[in-house]
Amino acid sequence: MLKTLPKGNGWRVQHLYNYNGFWLDSNTLKTNMILHRAVQIARRSSLARRSFGNCSENARSI
Numbered sequence: 001m002l003k004t005l006p007k008g009n010g011w012r013v014q015h016l017y018n019y020n021g022f023w024l025d026s027n028t029l030k031t032n033m034i035l036h037r038a039v040q041i042a043r044r045s046s047l048a049r050r051s052f053g054n055c056s057e058n059a060r061s062i
Contacts, residue, residue: 012025
């Protein structure tokens with residue numbers, strides 16, 4: 001993934017990567033991507049639980 005992102009030189013670290021408009025070092029970028037993925041999974045799980053609950057309620061009313 002890092003190879004596909006625009007890369008620049010930093011003053012504290014050798015390379016910075018442009019990800020969604022922000023220049024990040026590789027460690028911060030990797031952490032950001034892990035957290036972003038975890039939030040996406042949590043949202044999908046929450047949506048599935050809400051949808052399942054709605055289906056159950058609809059089935060009871062029929």
